[in-house]
Amino acid sequence: MLELRAITKRFGEVLANDHIDIKVEPGTIHAIVGENGAGKSTAMRIAYGFYTADSGEILVDGEPRQIQTPHDAIRLGIGMVHQHFMLVDTMTVAENIVLGAEPGSAAAIDLAKASEEIRALSNEFRLSVDPHALVHDLSVGQQQRVELLKALYRHARLLILDEPTAVLTPQEVEEFFAILRRMREQGKTVIIITHKLSEVLAISDDVTVMRDGRVVGRVKTAETGAAELARMMVGRDVLLRVEKPDAKPGETVLSVQRLSVSVAGGERGLRDVSFEVRAGEIVGVAGVEGNGQTELIEALAGLVPPARAGGEVLFRGRDITKANARDRYEMGIAHVPEDRHRRGLLLDFDLSENSILGLHYRKPAVSAGPLLDLRGIRARAQEIIRDFDVRPANPDLPARALSGGNQQKLIIGREFGLNPKLLLISQPTRGVDIGAIEFIHRKLVELRDEGCAILLVSAELEEVTSLADRLLVIYHGRIVGEVDPKRATQEEIGLLMTGGGKANAE
Amino acid sequence: MKLLRELLFPVIAVVVAFVVGGVIVWVIGDNPFEVYGLLLGSALTWPDGIGYTLFYATPLIFTGLAVAVAFRCGLLNIGAEGQLYVAAFACAWVSIKLGGTVIKDFSGAPIGYGWVSLPAVVLVPLAVLTAILVGGAWGAIPGWLKARFGAHEVITTIMMNFIAVALVSYFTQYYYKAPGDPIMESVPVGEAAHIPRLGAFVPGLPERLPLNVAFLLALLACALVYVFLWRTKWGYEIRATGANPSAAEYGGISVRKQIVLAMAVSGALAGMVGINEVLGYRYRYYDSFSDNYGFTGIAVALLGRNHPVGVVLAALLFGMLQRGGIFVDAFSVHVSKDLVQVLQGVVILFVAAELLFRGPFGRFGLLKRSKV
Numbered sequence: 029m030l031e032l033r034a035i036t037k038r039f040g041e042v043l044a045n046d047h048i049d050i051k052v053e054p055g056t057i058h059a060i061v062g063e064n065g066a067g068k069s070t071a072m073r074i075a076y077g078f079y080t081a082d083s084g085e086i087l088v089d090g091e092p093r094q095i096q097t098p099h100d101a102i103r104l105g106i107g108m109v110h111q112h113f114m115l116v117d118t119m120t121v122a123e124n125i126v127l128g129a130e131p132g133s134a135a136a137i138d139l140a141k142a143s144e145e146i147r148a149l150s151n152e153f154r155l156s157v158d159p160h161a162l163v164h165d166l167s168v169g170q171q172q173r174v175e176l177l178k179a180l181y182r183h184a185r186l187l188i189l190d191e192p193t194a195v196l197t198p199q200e201v202e203e204f205f206a207i208l209r210r211m212r213e214q215g216k217t218v219i220i221i222t223h224k225l226s227e228v229l230a231i232s233d234d235v236t237v238m239r240d241g242r243v244v245g246r247v248k249t250a251e252t253g254a255a256e257l258a259r260m261m262v263g264r265d266v267l268l269r270v271e272k273p274d275a276k277p278g279e280t281v282l283s284v285q286r287l288s289v290s291v292a293g294g295e296r297g298l299r300d301v302s303f304e305v306r307a308g309e310i311v312g313v314a315g316v317e318g319n320g321q322t323e324l325i326e327a328l329a330g331l332v333p334p335a336r337a338g339g340e341v342l343f344r345g346r347d348i349t350k351a352n353a354r355d356r357y358e359m360g361i362a363h364v365p366e367d368r369h370r371r372g373l374l375l376d377f378d379l380s381e382n383s384i385l386g387l388h389y390r391k392p393a394v395s396a397g398p399l400l401d402l403r404g405i406r407a408r409a410q411e412i413i414r415d416f417d418v419r420p421a422n423p424d425l426p427a428r429a430l431s432g433g434n435q436q437k438l439i440i441g442r443e444f445g446l447n448p449k450l451l452l453i454s455q456p457t458r459g460v461d462i463g464a465i466e467f468i469h470r471k472l473v474e475l476r477d478e479g480c481a482i483l484l485v486s487a488e489l490e491e492v493t494s495l496a497d498r499l500l501v502i503y504h505g506r507i508v509g510e511v512d513p514k515r516a517t518q519e520e521i522g523l524l525m526t527g528g529g530k531a532n533a534e
Numbered sequence: 535m536k537l538l539r540e541l542l543f544p545v546i547a548v549v550v551a552f553v554v555g556g557v558i559v560w561v562i563g564d565n566p567f568e569v570y571g572l573l574l575g576s577a578l579t580w581p582d583g584i585g586y587t588l589f590y591a592t593p594l595i596f597t598g599l600a601v602a603v604a605f606r607c608g609l610l611n612i613g614a615e616g617q618l619y620v621a622a623f624a625c626a627w628v629s630i631k632l633g634g635t636v637i638k639d640f641s642g643a644p645i646g647y648g649w650v651s652l653p654a655v656v657l658v659p660l661a662v663l664t665a666i667l668v669g670g671a672w673g674a675i676p677g678w679l680k681a682r683f684g685a686h687e688v689i690t691t692i693m694m695n696f697i698a699v700a701l702v703s704y705f706t707q708y709y710y711k712a713p714g715d716p717i718m719e720s721v722p723v724g725e726a727a728h729i730p731r732l733g734a735f736v737p738g739l740p741e742r743l744p745l746n747v748a749f750l751l752a753l754l755a756c757a758l759v760y761v762f763l764w765r766t767k768w769g770y771e772i773r774a775t776g777a778n779p780s781a782a783e784y785g786g787i788s789v790r791k792q793i794v795l796a797m798a799v800s801g802a803l804a805g806m807v808g809i810n811e812v813l814g815y816r817y818r819y820y821d822s823f824s825d826n827y828g829f830t831g832i833a834v835a836l837l838g839r840n841h842p843v844g845v846v847l848a849a850l851l852f853g854m855l856q857r858g859g860i861f862v863d864a865f866s867v868h869v870s871k872d873l874v875q876v877l878q879g880v881v882i883l884f885v886a887a888e889l890l891f892r893g894p895f896g897r898f899g900l901l902k903r904s905k906v
Contacts, residue, residue: 352786
């Protein structure tokens with residue numbers, strides 16, 4: 029169906045794709061896996077005409093083709109669904125789907141005809157999407173199906189899906205995979221870009237593994253396993269499960285009582301949340317993103333203005349509800365934010381300067397009066413670089429020059445270095461390589477065993493269930509349940525995450 | 535290597551500007567080499583050329599620094615012009631009131647404008663401090679408006695410019711102009727407030743040149759701004775706020791405080807122009823004295839990459855153009871001193887264009903987005 033031959037693409041000094049060969053058989057689901065920066069997305073964007081390759085050729089149905097723009101790709105029957113949906117919220121499904129390919133004359137769009145076609149397509153693949161619904165009324169899973177319809181409406185025979193499951197709950201992932209299988213039955217070809225090995229094994233027929241801009245493996249899914257794929261992705265053996273002894277919880281460190289956070293214009297936010305975290309335990313918070321996790325962590329870190337927050341927060345018995353971010357930091361509350369680019373780092377500052385963000389006003393960052401102790405700061409940065417294996421190990425590089433995993437290790441090193449009593453950590457391994465994930469997980473367990481209380485929020489269900497000693501499930505700003513992560517099944521948790529558990533209880 | 539990269543674009547911008555300017559001169563009908571010879575030659579002669587170049591560069595160093603400091607905090611201070619006006623007037627006012635100014639009316643009878651007559655050791659520091667504080671206060675107002683109400687500083691500083699210019703003109707006209715003086719200027723400041731011209735100590739430099747110790751103060755300000763921004767926790771907080779306000783907030787930094795602080799420091803630096811103008815050059819407040827120093831400061835900061843050293847180099851270049859422009863005007867056949875404006879315009883155009891190369895759509899931006 030699609031074949032990339034010796035595709036090479038260079039961005040400045042970075043060789044994003046180095047003589048890539050990928051062959052996708054018609055009527056199969058083909059997974060492309062690799063760590064961040066391995067070149068997966070670049071290769072697919074070349075196939076879709078977003079970028080043009082420096083050299084190499086693209087064959088569609090065995091014939092060499094020039095794909096210069098997405099229009100060329102669409103004409104050849106190639107469609108792509110991006111990780112971030114490209115939908116206009118205030119328009120209907122049908123309007124979104126025809127956008128850019130409007131039927132009818134230049135003066136009048138024939139929406140009725142389009143709606144019929146969309147309904148037919150939706151039925152054919154059992155997508156159950158109403159063409160007349162407004163996009164902002166749809167769930168994330170439904171929006172994704174609209175994106176699929178967009179490609180199908182343009183007669184795509186090959187669909188390229190970029191990290192399609194990142195935004196879905198476990199149940200939605202199952203439904204989504206069922207749709208993909210139906211598409212395969214109807215003769216469509218699917219390329220799925222992902223870094224989740226369990227999904228690769230569940231859905232794909234063939235796998236292409238990429239590392240550092242090269243293809244390092246091509247295997248039949250049936251003939252491989254998670255360990256082998258991980259080894260190919262990273263280039264060495266990887267421990268996929270977290271190994272940790274049982275927690276020995278001590279005194280209560282954090283006690284949250286009826287905490288609420290209001291959000292401008294919306295009912296979402298946080299409503300009457302109460303829980304405790306004790307020394308030496310990891311309390312996980314599972315939930316679909318956007319259900320109040322951000323508000324919870326930011327409120328606990330002192331980043332929500334008191335006017336928007338209600339309830340009480342006790343830290344080691346002391347009321348810190350009104351304390352600001354710096355006061356909480358001083359008390360021993362460290363925070364690894366969910367979005368390292370927005371919150372956690374000054375991307376244009378060098379690693380030294382980033383290593384003191386949050387404690388830049390006191391020792392060891394400051395020597396005399398207001399003067400910064402440059403040598404001390406550098407030494408601290410080097411310490412973090414050494415202890416947390418940040419690469420490249422150069423404190424003078426801007427943070428921007430580091431990969432996501434190394435940026436995250438820098439932040440984690442900075443926050444762990446405080447010997448915190450309480451750690452608030454959100455999405456600790458988002459966009460982080462498998463090798464670094466293993467490292468970060470190990471460090472978290474070490475910190476726990478040193479007696480730190482840890483509140484962990486993650487959108488990766490596997491991550492929270494394997495790390496947490498107790499697991500809270502959050503839905504629409506409320507804690508809807510607490511489960512034992514060792515016993516609960518993914519389905520049970522998934523049900524709670526979508527509000528299903530509550531409905532059962534009532 | 536890093537320095538080289540920093541210098542590359544500004545230098546290219548300047549070279550291209552001169553080439554474009556040369557073509558324009560040639561089209562108009564003069565010989566570009568002669569005109570440039572005149573422009574640069576007259577700006578670099580000793581002592582007059584260099585003396586005037588440095589003198590013209592002095593206010594631009596102050597305003598360039600002012601804009602740079604605000605910019606490091608993510609703020610665009612368009613209000614340096616207004617800040618330097620109120621500061622210069624306040625500086626003159628203190629030097630009149632506490633300098634014991636006395637003038638003679640038509641009949642020769644003395645009119646006293648001052649309250650007391652302080653000695654130089656007290657009066658000069660007081661006048662200098664006044665310029666700094668008043669400029670800082672005028673700059674802090676838009677900073678506070680932004681921190682408190684979210685009013686955009688570009689709008690508020692522009693508005694504050696109009697207020698400043700009108701306000702000082704009013705006071706000059708109705709309270710501090712000598713009776714019968716046809717020029718819009720205040721009465722002279724007390725002699726104790728005069729700061730020395732560099733000609734007083736530099737051998738070969740005549741004292742008639744207006745270059746004064748304010749120039750040394752400008753260089754000192756550069757060094758202090760550098761230390762402030764890169765070697766103190768306050769500077770760290772300002773730069774962190776400018777680089778990423780969300781991350782600064784996460785780091786326990788009050789973004790609102792930094793905005794007010796940065797605007798105050800920026801205004802104070804702009805206000806120091808008043809020291810050069812009032813205490814070192816005209817010894818009085820002269821209405822509309824500023825030759826758009828505040829606005830040219832934006833170009834100086836941009837060309838100097840918001841770094842103190844870059845600001846000095848850019849200010850020297852602009853000072854040279856200003857000095858040379860006068861001679862081009864006088865001695866070339868067709869070209870007027872507007873050529874200088876053209877050169878400045880093209881320089882700014884190219885420096886601004888660089889942002890397109892490096893900004894979100896630039897090479898680096900593309901590279902970042904492809905890394906998924």
